[in-house]
Amino acid sequence: MIRDLCIRQPITVSDRRLAERCARGRVVVIDDDAEILLALCALFELEGYACETYDSAVAFLQVLSENGPCFPGPCCLLCDVRMPQIDGLELQRRLKELGDAPMLLMSGSSGAPEAASAFRAGALDFLIKPMKAETLLDAVTKALAVSAQRQHQRTRRDELATRLNALTEREREIAQRVALGQRNLEIADALGIALRTVKRHRHQVMEKLEVDTLVDLVHVIDEMK
Amino acid sequence: MIFDTQTGFLSNSVLGLLISLALWTVLWRQRTLALHLWCGGGLAAAGSSLLFALRTILPPVLGFTLATLLAFLMLVLKLQAVRLTLDAPEPASRLVILILAFLAGHQLLLLGGSESLRYVMVSVVLLVMNARVAWWARRLGRRGGQRSADWIAAAFAAMAIMFGLRLLSAALGASHPRLLTHGYDSLLLALTVTFGIIVSNIAWLGLALERLIGAQVTAAAAQARSEENRLLSERIAQLERQRSLGLLSASLAHELNQPLTAILTNAEVAQRGLRSSGYDPGPTLAFLDKIVHNTERARQIVEHIRGFIRPARAPREPVDLAQVILDVIELVAAEARGQHIDLDLRLPQPPLWVTGDPVQLSQIVLNVLRNAIEAVSQGERREIEIRLDQQDGQARLHVQDCGPGLSPAALRQAGQPFFTTKPQGLGLGLSISRTIAEQHGGDLALTNAAGGGALAELRLPLRPMRPN
Numbered sequence: 271m272i273r274d275l276c277i278r279q280p281i282t283v284s285d286r287r288l289a290e291r292c293a294r295g296r297v298v299v300i301d302d303d304a305e306i307l308l309a310l311c312a313l314f315e316l317e318g319y320a321c322e323t324y325d326s327a328v329a330f331l332q333v334l335s336e337n338g339p340c341f342p343g344p345c346c347l348l349c350d351v352r353m354p355q356i357d358g359l360e361l362q363r364r365l366k367e368l369g370d371a372p373m374l375l376m377s378g379s380s381g382a383p384e385a386a387s388a389f390r391a392g393a394l395d396f397l398i399k400p401m402k403a404e405t406l407l408d409a410v411t412k413a414l415a416v417s418a419q420r421q422h423q424r425t426r427r428d429e430l431a432t433r434l435n436a437l438t439e440r441e442r443e444i445a446q447r448v449a450l451g452q453r454n455l456e457i458a459d460a461l462g463i464a465l466r467t468v469k470r471h472r473h474q475v476m477e478k479l480e481v482d483t484l485v486d487l488v489h490v491i492d493e494m495k
Numbered sequence: 496m497i498f499d500t501q502t503g504f505l506s507n508s509v510l511g512l513l514i515s516l517a518l519w520t521v522l523w524r525q526r527t528l529a530l531h532l533w534c535g536g537g538l539a540a541a542g543s544s545l546l547f548a549l550r551t552i553l554p555p556v557l558g559f560t561l562a563t564l565l566a567f568l569m570l571v572l573k574l575q576a577v578r579l580t581l582d583a584p585e586p587a588s589r590l591v592i593l594i595l596a597f598l599a600g601h602q603l604l605l606l607g608g609s610e611s612l613r614y615v616m617v618s619v620v621l622l623v624m625n626a627r628v629a630w631w632a633r634r635l636g637r638r639g640g641q642r643s644a645d646w647i648a649a650a651f652a653a654m655a656i657m658f659g660l661r662l663l664s665a666a667l668g669a670s671h672p673r674l675l676t677h678g679y680d681s682l683l684l685a686l687t688v689t690f691g692i693i694v695s696n697i698a699w700l701g702l703a704l705e706r707l708i709g710a711q712v713t714a715a716a717a718q719a720r721s722e723e724n725r726l727l728s729e730r731i732a733q734l735e736r737q738r739s740l741g742l743l744s745a746s747l748a749h750e751l752n753q754p755l756t757a758i759l760t761n762a763e764v765a766q767r768g769l770r771s772s773g774y775d776p777g778p779t780l781a782f783l784d785k786i787v788h789n790t791e792r793a794r795q796i797v798e799h800i801r802g803f804i805r806p807a808r809a810p811r812e813p814v815d816l817a818q819v820i821l822d823v824i825e826l827v828a829a830e831a832r833g834q835h836i837d838l839d840l841r842l843p844q845p846p847l848w849v850t851g852d853p854v855q856l857s858q859i860v861l862n863v864l865r866n867a868i869e870a871v872s873q874g875e876r877r878e879i880e881i882r883l884d885q886q887d888g889q890a891r892l893h894v895q896d897c898g899p900g901l902s903p904a905a906l907r908q909a910g911q912p913f914f915t916t917k918p919q920g921l922g923l924g925l926s927i928s929r930t931i932a933e934q935h936g937g938d939l940a941l942t943n944a945a946g947g948g949a950l951a952e953l954r955l956p957l958r959p960m961r962p963n
Contacts, residue, residue, distance in 0.1 A: 302832075303753045303756075303757070305753070305754065305757035305785065305788070305789055305792070306753060306757045306760070308757075308785065309756070309760035309761045309764065309785065310755045310760055312761070312764045312782065313760055313763065313764045313767075316764055316767055316768055316771075317767075318740075352749055352829075352832065352833050353832075353834065354832050356833065357835075376747060376748075377749075378749035378751075378752030378753060378756070391799050399752045399753070399755070399756040400752060400755040400756040400758070400759040401756070401759075402759070402763070403759075403760060403763035403764070403767065432750075443620070
């Protein structure tokens with residue numbers, strides 16, 4: 271869900287403050303109880319996080335579909351299970367198709383089936399209301415770390431994909447054969463081209479993928495498989 | 496001469512008159528036909544005895560015809576009194592025919608027949624009539640368990656036996672076949688009649704007293720039973736209230752957890768704020784305000800629950816029906832939200848006042864709403880229409896769901912105790928609600944709505960004046 275959001279540029283002083291908070295972590299809280307939203311928002315802001323609150327899953331999905339710009343940084347969702355119209359578990363199912371922000375669910379009166387289905391759908395934690403601030407902040411810290419890791423992986427994959435796209439058809443073929451462990455001579459024989467040409471292509475590949483050694487090249491090709 | 500029959504008749508006449516009048520006075524408040532017949536019979540006996548005593552100086556019409564007729568009439572009346580008490584009276588026409596037949600027979604024998612034949616006929620008739628009274632009195636004693644009736648039976652049996660003995664002694668020639676004699680037979684006659692008058696009248700008084708006590712005992716037992724029933728139905732209603740609240744407990748726990756979560760989080764934010772940045776009263780005060788506010792919210796929820804499970808009061812206070820409905824909706828709102836059910840509520844602008852107990856009335860509303868929630872919880876459309884309005888001097892609450900409605904069989908049986916269509920139901924909710932509605936002078940009807948779904952309609956009489 272973060273993937274397609276455009277990056278927002280800080281302009282004013284308050285923008286910059288928000289951007290700093292976002293860089294630390296952004297917590298999206300969804301609960302139909304306004305008092306709880308206010309309290310949780312105060313807690314997260316006190317802890318230096320950015321906090322967005324929505325009083326229903328519908329409102330959140332609406333904002334999400336508008337796809338507005340936001341500041342970069344890890345992000346997690348904290349969502350109540352029991353809500354009118356779309357409940358927490360349903361939102362979790364819908365978001366699974368949309369993105370990968372880690373999800374924390376909370377509930378006031380949950381049975382085991384609810385929690386089990388939340389975990390099965392990939393919830394990072396299931397908090398029982400009323401929860402201690404420490405428990406909540408621990409869960410949020412963990413979720414933000416997961417988010418940061420996922421974002422990092424994604425950035426790197428995006429970068430590598432761009433680099434791989436810069437290769438020509440022939441260069442990509444040679445890079446794959448190199449990664450499979452074939453020597454230059456074998457590649458030249460297999461493709462029916464001169465050894466010198468193979469060497470030149472190989473050099474181009476190293477240059478475009480920004481790798482220095484054969485080991486790095488193999489890593490990059492493996493990562494992109 | 497052993498004993499003069501005339502003296503016996505005279506004294507028995509006075510005794511019979513006095514006792515009959517005394518009995519009539521004592522039991523006057525009962526004023527039943529049986530009492531009148533019994534005492535009338537007593538007076539007839541007194542009259543008859545007097546006439547017998549004065550036979551020698553009276554013309555034959557009085558001394559013979561009227562005296563014997565009164566004696567027969569006395570027995571007819573007493574017999575009828577006993578049979579009336581047994582609820583098996585003899586038809587009036589038969590009594591009239593009997594009296595006329597006796598009169599005709601007596602007159603025939605008086606005019607044409609011999610004196611001894613007439614004596615035998617009268618004695619046999621009186622013997623038979625006394626025996627009949629004794630037999631019916633015995634039946635009364637046996638059927639009603641009324642021991643006093645046995646004494647009546649004994650008194651009349653003694654008289655029957657006395658007539659038998661007199662007949663026997665006349666037949667054997669030991670005495671003259673006539674009424675006014677001076678031997679042992681006349682003593683026997685006087686003593687038996689005296690015994691009969693005293694015992695049978697006292698026994699009748701005893702019967703009346705037994706009946707009176709019996710009626711009082713029955714009334715007391717009935718009152719005790721109705722009191723017990725009332726207490727029991729109150730207890731059942733209260734249990735049902737607690738049970739229905741128990742079924743809502745999951746959503747109520749969630750409801751209560753919301754303010755608790757806000758309280759805990761606010762408290763911890765204030766704590767952390769104070770710890771990290773020293774004392775800054777501004778934001779800390781704001782968090783404390785929120786804690787107070789949310790504590791109040793939690794208190795109100797608890798208050799609702801408590802208000803619902805407390806024992807019912809006497810149903811005699813003005814109640815704003817709309818407020819009752821709003822309170823119950825507070826209780827079920829969480830449950831409805833959890834199941835994504837839309838409660839479409841429309842209440843009238845001026846409050847509708849009824850007379851009753853708000854707790855009992857809210858039990859009806861809760862029961863009806865819970866049924867509706869259960870009916871729509873499995874369906875596509877999850878809407879419940881709640882309307883309150885005024886119609887013909889009655890407040891009308893109308894709860895319609897868009898569930899599957901009720902089958903004809905369920906519709907017929909719904910509201911009977913222990914009938915339920917739910918696997919975990921007790922089948923008491925609707926019957927209790929209906930009882931409460933009736934106790935409040937209204938009714939609760941369950942039908943299928945024209946557009947599908949079940950429709951519950953509660954009608955309660957409006958309170959005439961709006962209270963201050």
